[in-house]
Amino acid sequence: MRHLKLLLLLFNIVNITNVFAQADGWTIEANSRENYHSLSMANGMIGIVPSDQPLKINEVILNGVWDIYGRGGVSNIVQGINFANMDIGVEGKGQTQWVSSDKEITSWKQMLNMKEATFTTSFNFAKSIEVEQEIIALRHLAYTGLVRIKVKALKNTSLIFRNDLIVPEINNPGKHRYNQVGKESEISLLSTSATSPTGKYEIATTTSFVFGENEKYPEIKNEEVNARHNRASFKKELKKGEIYEFIVVGSICNTALSVDAINEAERKAIYAHLEGYDRLIKRHKDAWAKLWEGDVIIEGDQKAQLDVRLQLFNLYSSVRKGTRLSLSPVGLSGNGYNGHVFWDTELWMFPTFLVFQPELAKNILDYRLDRLDQAKKNALANGYEGAMFPWESALTGEEDTPTWALSGPFEQHITSCIGLAFWKYYQVTQDKKWLKESGYELLQNVADFWVSRVEKDENGVCHINNVVCADEYAENVNDNAFTNASAIKVLKSAIKAAEIVGEIPNPKWDEVANNIPVLVEDGITMEYDGYDGRVIKQADVNLLSFPLEYYTDKDQMKRNLEYYEPKIDYHAPAMSHSILSVVASRIGETERAYELFQQGYVNNQKPPFNVFTEQPDNNLAFFVTGAGGMMQAVMFGFGGLEITDTGITQLKSTLPNNWKSITFKGVGVDNKNYSVTNNSQ
Structure with a gap:
C-alpha cells in the first residue's frame, strides 16, 4: 500500500490546479489543452x-x-x-x-x-x-x-x-x-x-x-x-x-x-x-x-467532494425518465462497448439511481421489461426455460455480443443481476402494485431459468456448469462463486416476491436454491471448481460479501478480501476496488477502505476534467460503470446505507480520518437525509 499512497500523492499534486482550485464543489476549470480528455454534456x-x-x-x-x-x-x-x-x-x-x-x-x-x-x-x-x-x-x-x-x-x-x-x-x-x-x-x-x-x-x-x-x-x-x-x-x-x-x-x-x-x-x-x-x-x-435534490455532501475533503459530484453528474446525464432506455458502460460519451447494455447497468450503476433517483431507476428496469419476451426466446434457443438475458443488449434484446467473445452465451450471471435489481427496486419503493403488474413476471422467469439451468448430480447437488465468471479471465468453468451465489439470491428473492403478490412460488425454486454449491477450501471461497490462485480480471468472490450479502460473517469476508485483493490485475476495469472498499468498511477497516476507494478511481482520472477511464492506462471514457462503483463505496461503505426488505436503512459506519462528515440528501422515495459524523475529529 506504501507504493499506492505515493502514486496517489503524486497524482494529487499534479492535479491540484484542476481540482482543489474548485472549492465550491460544483465546477472544474481547465487551463491547459495538454493530454486533453473530453467528457459529454448529455x-x-x-x-x-x-x-x-x-x-x-x-x-x-x-x-x-x-x-x-x-x-x-x-x-x-x-x-x-x-x-x-x-x-x-x-x-x-x-x-x-x-x-x-x-x-x-x-x-x-x-x-x-x-x-x-x-x-x-x-x-x-x-x-x-x-x-x-x-x-x-x-x-x-x-x-x-x-x-x-x-x-x-x-x-x-x-x-x-x-x-x-x-x-x-x-x-x-x-x-x-x-x-x-x-x-x-x-x-x-x-x-x-x-x-x-x-x-x-x-x-x-x-x-x-x-x-x-x-x-x-x-x-x-x-x-x-x-x-x-x-x-x-x-x-x-x-x-x-x-x-x-x-x-x-x-x-x-x-x-x-x-x-x-x-x-x-x-x-x-x-x-x-x-x-x-x-x-x-x-x-x-x-x-x-x-x-440535485439527490446529492452527497462531504465536509473535510474538497477533492472527494468534487469527485463524487462528478460521478453523480455523469450518471444523471446518462438516463432520462420516460424513455424506457438504459445506459452503456460509457453512457453518452462515445461508442465504447458499442453503446450496449451489460451487467454494468444493474450491478454497478443502478444502485445510485435507486438510492437518489428511483424514477430513473425504474426507467432502467422498463428497458429490461420491454425485452422480456426476447429473453424468453433466448432461453428457449439455448435449451432452457424462463428468461435468459443477453450479455450485451441493444435495441431488440437479442444477444449482441461479438461472436469472438465467449461471454455472450456463457456469462449468464447477468440474468441474476437483472432479477436482483428488480427485487431491490421493490425493497426501496415497497410498490406492491408495480411488483404484481410488472416486477414479479420477470423474477418468476429468471427463477424458472435457473431451475432449468442447473445440473443435479446423484447427491442432489445443483451444479451450474460451463460459464464465464464475473472474473472474465475464467472461461467455461464450473460452479463459479458469483454465478452460483447470485442464482441462489435471486431464487430466494422470487420466493419472497411470490408471497407478497399472493402467488404460490414454484417449490423447485427453494429446492434448487438450497442445493446450489458455493465452494470453500481452507476457509477461502473458491472462485470456481479447480481455481488455482491465478490472476483475476475483476472482483468475483468478493461480490458475495457485497452487494450480494451472501456472506455476512466478517471473518469470512475478511479472509476472502485478503486472499483475492492482491490477485486483481492492475490493468483491470476500475470498479473492483470500489466493492473491496465497501467490504473493508463493513468489516471495520476504514482506512484500508479509504485506500481501496482511492485505488478504485484516482489513477483512472485524466486531465483536465478528471475524466474517469476504464483502466489507468487506457482512454475509454467516461467510464460510468466505474462511477457507479465509486458511488457504492461512498453510499454503502462510508455512509452505511443498506437496502433491506423494509426499505433503505443505515448501518453504523466510520469515515476516513480526513472527512469531517458526509450527508446523503434526497434518499429513496421519501427523500430522506442520512448523515455520518467523524467523531474522531
Whole structure:
C-alpha cells in the first residue's frame, strides 16, 4: 500500500490546479489543452462531446439507436449529425482569419459547471475578439441542445459567424435543406438528414439562430459545402468594446424513435427558437435542480467532494425518465462497448439511481421489461426455460455480443443481476402494485431459468456448469462463486416476491436454491471448481460479501478480501476496488477502505476534467460503470446505507480520518437525509 499512497500523492499534486482550485464543489476549470480528455454534456437522449479546439464539437451520440457497424460486426450505437459546430471569421485586408484554424488562440479556458450542467469555453482570437461559448444539452427537451456565443470586440472588426452541420464519416452522405419560416421569415432552419451505416435509420438535425428581441435580424446565407456538410452564416460589424451575443438551438431526431425524423427535428428546433434563451435556460436549470435534490455532501475533503459530484453528474446525464432506455458502460460519451447494455447497468450503476433517483431507476428496469419476451426466446434457443438475458443488449434484446467473445452465451450471471435489481427496486419503493403488474413476471422467469439451468448430480447437488465468471479471465468453468451465489439470491428473492403478490412460488425454486454449491477450501471461497490462485480480471468472490450479502460473517469476508485483493490485475476495469472498499468498511477497516476507494478511481482520472477511464492506462471514457462503483463505496461503505426488505436503512459506519462528515440528501422515495459524523475529529 506504501507504493499506492505515493502514486496517489503524486497524482494529487499534479492535479491540484484542476481540482482543489474548485472549492465550491460544483465546477472544474481547465487551463491547459495538454493530454486533453473530453467528457459529454448529455441529457439522457443526446450526448454532445466538446473538444479542446475552440468552437468545435467532437461528436454527438444518440441513445436508443443502433446499427450494424464497427466492433465485432454487431450493432453499434449511432453517431448523430454534429449540429453544434461553430466558427468565427475575422475579416481583414484580403483575407479572413478563422477560429477553426486553431491559430492565434490565447487565454484559452474551459469550465464544467455540474450544478447547472453547462460547459463553457473562453478564449481570445487574433488580438481582435474575446469569445465565450456555452454548450448545453437541454435537460427538459430530450432531443435539443443549445450553443450560446458571446463576443467582445477588442477593436473595430467585421465578423462572420458560421454554424456547420456535419455528417460523420461512418454514416451515409446527407441531404440538405434550408428554410426561413415565421411571420417575417425570422426563423432560420438549417437542416440535414442522413442514414445510419446500413441505411436502416434516418437521422435528421435542424438548427436555428436565435437573436435578441429588439435586434435587427441579419441576412443569413446557406451554403451546401458538400454531401456531408451544410452551413448557415451571417456577418456582423462590431465596434471596439462592443459585446454581441446570440444562440443556436439544435434538435436531432431519428426514425428509430420517430416516424418522420426531418420534420420532427424542424418542429423541435422551431419550438426551442420560440421559447428563447431565458425560458430554455430556466427550465433546464430547474430540471437539474430537481435532480440535485439527490446529492452527497462531504465536509473535510474538497477533492472527494468534487469527485463524487462528478460521478453523480455523469450518471444523471446518462438516463432520462420516460424513455424506457438504459445506459452503456460509457453512457453518452462515445461508442465504447458499442453503446450496449451489460451487467454494468444493474450491478454497478443502478444502485445510485435507486438510492437518489428511483424514477430513473425504474426507467432502467422498463428497458429490461420491454425485452422480456426476447429473453424468453433466448432461453428457449439455448435449451432452457424462463428468461435468459443477453450479455450485451441493444435495441431488440437479442444477444449482441461479438461472436469472438465467449461471454455472450456463457456469462449468464447477468440474468441474476437483472432479477436482483428488480427485487431491490421493490425493497426501496415497497410498490406492491408495480411488483404484481410488472416486477414479479420477470423474477418468476429468471427463477424458472435457473431451475432449468442447473445440473443435479446423484447427491442432489445443483451444479451450474460451463460459464464465464464475473472474473472474465475464467472461461467455461464450473460452479463459479458469483454465478452460483447470485442464482441462489435471486431464487430466494422470487420466493419472497411470490408471497407478497399472493402467488404460490414454484417449490423447485427453494429446492434448487438450497442445493446450489458455493465452494470453500481452507476457509477461502473458491472462485470456481479447480481455481488455482491465478490472476483475476475483476472482483468475483468478493461480490458475495457485497452487494450480494451472501456472506455476512466478517471473518469470512475478511479472509476472502485478503486472499483475492492482491490477485486483481492492475490493468483491470476500475470498479473492483470500489466493492473491496465497501467490504473493508463493513468489516471495520476504514482506512484500508479509504485506500481501496482511492485505488478504485484516482489513477483512472485524466486531465483536465478528471475524466474517469476504464483502466489507468487506457482512454475509454467516461467510464460510468466505474462511477457507479465509486458511488457504492461512498453510499454503502462510508455512509452505511443498506437496502433491506423494509426499505433503505443505515448501518453504523466510520469515515476516513480526513472527512469531517458526509450527508446523503434526497434518499429513496421519501427523500430522506442520512448523515455520518467523524467523531474522531
